[in-house]
Amino acid sequence: MAGFTRRLPLRWQLALTLAANSLLTALVLGSALAVILGGDYTQAEDRYLQAAGVRAINELGRPGMESAKLAATARSVAISTQTRVKYYGASGRLLADSGSPRGLSPLAAPPSGPASAAPNAAPPAGGPGGPGQNQPGEGPLPNPGGTGIFGGPGTNEPPSSRTLRVDARGSGRQLAAYVVVGEAPASGWSMLLAALQGWLLAAIVALLLAGAIGYAASRRLSRPIMRLTAATDRMAEGDLSARAEETGGDEIGRLSQSFNLMAQRTEASMGALQRFVADAAHELRTPLTALQTDLYMARTEAGTDAERARIAQASRQARRLEGLADSLLRLSRLDAGESVECGPVDLRALISLCANTIASRAEQAGLSLEIDVSDHAPSMITSDAAKLAVAVDNLLDNAVKFTPEGGVVRVGASVDGAHALVWVEDTGIGIPAEDRAEVFGRFSRARNTSAYPGSGLGLAVARAMVELLGGSLGLAETDVGARFEIRLPVG
Ligand SMILES: Nc1ncnc2c1ncn2[C@@H]1O[C@H](COP(=O)(O)OP(=O)(O)OP(=O)(O)O)[C@@H](O)[C@H]1O
Ligand SMILES: [Mg+2]
Numbered sequence: 001m002a003g004f005t006r007r008l009p010l011r012w013q014l015a016l017t018l019a020a021n022s023l024l025t026a027l028v029l030g031s032a033l034a035v036i037l038g039g040d041y042t043q044a045e046d047r048y049l050q051a052a053g054v055r056a057i058n059e060l061g062r063p064g065m066e067s068a069k070l071a072a073t074a075r076s077v078a079i080s081t082q083t084r085v086k087y088y089g090a091s092g093r094l095l096a097d098s099g100s101p102r103g104l105s106p107l108a109a110p111p112s113g114p115a116s117a118a119p120n121a122a123p124p125a126g127g128p129g130g131p132g133q134n135q136p137g138e139g140p141l142p143n144p145g146g147t148g149i150f151g152g153p154g155t156n157e158p159p160s161s162r163t164l165r166v167d168a169r170g171s172g173r174q175l176a177a178y179v180v181v182g183e184a185p186a187s188g189w190s191m192l193l194a195a196l197q198g199w200l201l202a203a204i205v206a207l208l209l210a211g212a213i214g215y216a217a218s219r220r221l222s223r224p225i226m227r228l229t230a231a232t233d234r235m236a237e238g239d240l241s242a243r244a245e246e247t248g249g250d251e252i253g254r255l256s257q258s259f260n261l262m263a264q265r266t267e268a269s270m271g272a273l274q275r276f277v278a279d280a281a282h283e284l285r286t287p288l289t290a291l292q293t294d295l296y297m298a299r300t301e302a303g304t305d306a307e308r309a310r311i312a313q314a315s316r317q318a319r320r321l322e323g324l325a326d327s328l329l330r331l332s333r334l335d336a337g338e339s340v341e342c343g344p345v346d347l348r349a350l351i352s353l354c355a356n357t358i359a360s361r362a363e364q365a366g367l368s369l370e371i372d373v374s375d376h377a378p379s380m381i382t383s384d385a386a387k388l389a390v391a392v393d394n395l396l397d398n399a400v401k402f403t404p405e406g407g408v409v410r411v412g413a414s415v416d417g418a419h420a421l422v423w424v425e426d427t428g429i430g431i432p433a434e435d436r437a438e439v440f441g442r443f444s445r446a447r448n449t450s451a452y453p454g455s456g457l458g459l460a461v462a463r464a465m466v467e468l469l470g471g472s473l474g475l476a477e478t479d480v481g482a483r484f485e486i487r488l489p490v491g
Helices: 010-060 067-081 114-120 187-236 251-301 305-335 347-364 385-401 458-468
Strands: 084-089 094-097 163-169 175-182 343-346 368-373 380-383 408-416 419-426 472-476 483-489
Touching: 010 067, 010 084, 010 163, 010 175, 010 187, 067 084, 067 094, 187 251, 251 305, 305 458, 343 347, 343 385, 347 368, 347 385, 347 408, 347 419, 380 385, 380 483, 385 408, 385 419, 385 458, 385 483, 458 472, 458 483
Parallel strands: 368 408
Antiparallel strands: 084 094, 084 175, 163 175, 343 380, 408 419, 419 483, 472 483
């Protein structure tokens, strides 16, 4: 799996994508809401200040207005509009300042006059302008919360920081004075804040809901994919009968159907191939046995040594073919799922039997054959004796074949933790380090064995047999020769 970057499982990816989606949507909507409401409220505030400013200018234009009364007028307008009113002369000199409208009481305002009527007066019709252009302000001021959801003046909120200047012009359009109004009621901002808090809460709930719904939906989606993956894994491990569950007619359902079709065809062709190999190997055995018999007869009847030598050579080749046919037949049966017939196996007896089978060959090769069964080795295990014997025979066959004259071949048993250990070792040519991992493969031979007969199937058969019995076959480290170890479950 090298080269693949590690990623979150699909179900988490989908859930997080949905959650991120909803968060993004909530953010966009929230920002739009904040911008629209904020802009709306700012405009409403400006309209309010504009109306208050116009009213303050109109008060200037009332007949009889004297400069001495300017402070009282500013104060009166400030109370009626709940804004801070500052009158300036044309030169920019401050003429009167009402102070903060919050500290002002209506009772403190002049009992009569323009300002006392202001709170209920109509708003001026025109925009900012001189006293001659605007009607006296007598109406209610526009609500700073233009949408109607905000509080009006008088609520207990910090005042607005916005200010507005309205000019008063004389008959010649020259600047006569101007007024700056500010500190208007700003309760709408807290309403806006409350709305944004509500939105934030709704966004968090939406985020959690989207995550949960996304997780549930992606679980539903990924479950058939995981089943399909499990089926492909089983197939990759060699179980050609593995099939995926065909759920629904969606894309994953169709993928499962395609996989099953492919698996069915692969299983059929592999079955046909195995049957062919098994049949071919089986068919080969009869003529090979007959050939061996004929060669034996011919050898006894041969007139010269040269003829006998040639016949012996032919006989060796025929034996090799027999061995190949046997291995092929065994492997094809194993691939087809050979059954195991378990029963009590006397390890010492089985090892002696295998050693006896190879003893005459070992002797002919000038090797000494030793048996070494430890006292700790389990005397009886539950296994399939015939299959175990095939594996030990193949190991012994190799040990004898690859050990030069004068060497030693040992076979024995001991215990390794919860396992019974059967081992075969020799003082032969050994296996080059570069080939150690490969020698259990089919038709695989180490580079130092070209002078020895063989087709590279014996270890593959032995390993397959041992694994069928629930054990393992491996190569151990040794200084001299080779040592193979079989680990088997005891019970
Ligand atoms: N005891 C051993 N000493 C040295 N090399 C060995 C030994 N056992 C196995 N090997 C190496 O492992 C290879 C594979 O062994 P395996 O038994 O599968 O094939 P083979 O003996 O060459 O042929 P076959 O068993 O099919 O007649 C051998 O060719 C050899 O290179
Ligand atoms: Mg072999």
